[in-house]
Amino acid sequence: MTEDEAHSWLSMRDVPRGTVERLADFERLIREEGASQNLISASTMDQIWSRHIVDSVQLLDHAGDGDWLDLGSGAGFPGLIIALVGERPVTLVESRAKRVAFLKAAAELLGIADRAEIFGGRAETLAARKYGVITARAFAPLPRLLTIAHRFSTLKTTWVLPKGRSAARELEEIGGSWQGRFGIVPSVTDSEAAIIVARDVRPGRP
Numbered sequence: 708m709t710e711d712e713a714h715s716w717l718s719m720r721d722v723p724r725g726t727v728e729r730l731a732d733f734e735r736l737i738r739e740e741g742a743s744q745n746l747i748s749a750s751t752m753d754q755i756w757s758r759h760i761v762d763s764v765q766l767l768d769h770a771g772d773g774d775w776l777d778l779g780s781g782a783g784f785p786g787l788i789i790a791l792v793g794e795r796p797v798t799l800v801e802s803r804a805k806r807v808a809f810l811k812a813a814a815e816l817l818g819i820a821d822r823a824e825i826f827g828g829r830a831e832t833l834a835a836r837k838y839g840v841i842t843a844r845a846f847a848p849l850p851r852l853l854t855i856a857h858r859f860s861t862l863k864t865t866w867v868l869p870k871g872r873s874a875a876r877e878l879e880e881i882g883g884s885w886q887g888r889f890g891i892v893p894s895v896t897d898s899e900a901a902i903i904v905a906r907d908v909r910p911g912r913p
Contacts, residue, residue: 710754722792737782776859807825841864841866867904
């Protein structure tokens with residue numbers, strides 16, 4: 708997906724003009740802050756709309772209802788984008804202090820501080836509560852991710868996990884250690900990338 712195609716994709720989804728303008732503000736903030744910390748890969752700096760913004764927005768198409776938990780939020784993809792475009796309450800978990808400060812500043816800039824809760828710390832130290840949707844982008848391999856995040860889920864929770872080109876391999880790695888309804892859907896931004904979508908997730912029998 709090119710940057711022009713990314714803008715067209717958002718337009719076809721009827722994303723309000725004001726929201727697109729705030730996304731543009733966020734893009735500028737990413738570029739400005741990129742001079743002092745490596746928020747996103749330098750190789751994707753000219754593909755922010757396709758590789759990061761649309762890549763985040765598409766997750767809404769696979770999510771169920773309820774509050775959203777985003778693990779390893781980094782530069783705010785997908786957490787801040789979901790809170791803005793999806794108008795969903797999102798808890799963003801990030802352990803790096805500079806990233807936490809950036810996320811808080813970005814949430815204020817985007818006008819979503821009331822529904823984007825920023826937790827500065829490791830996911831293992833976040834107080835347990837249940838979420839309707841759990842996502843994690845470049846956070847941990849699937850077996851470890853499920854182990855860490857399972858306490859935040861119920862059988863009704865939807866797991867929406869961008870896994871790039873490793874989706875099938877990571878599903879194979881969990882073997883019978885986890886049960887549930889696991890599926891793989893293609894990414895709209897990269898024909899070779901995929902998203903794991905899962906429900907009814909629970910530990911398998913020993």
